[in-house]
Amino acid sequence: MGKSSMDKAKGKAKEMAGKATGNERVEAEGKTDQAKANVREAAEKARGKAAGARDSLRDKH
Template identity: 65%
Template structure:
């Protein structure tokens, strides 16, 4: 699991804790963390695809 996977996992935990405790800010931060992880994952995939095309 790379940084993006860890980031998405951390975000999911944070979102779940926010839901469980009624903490809307924590819930929102968790969702944002997950989104950031997904963006990072997409960027990593694009970079890998470009590397494969150039070789």
């Protein structure tokens, strides 16, 4: 399980805890944690694609 997946799970748990207790601040923190995890995941995917493209270009020469 990657860091972004763990952050997503942690954020979801915080969001649910906030909803269950009526604590809007904790709920918002959970949503923020999930959004950060989504951004991290997108960056990791982009980094992987860039490395793949770089490697394929390197193989052609």
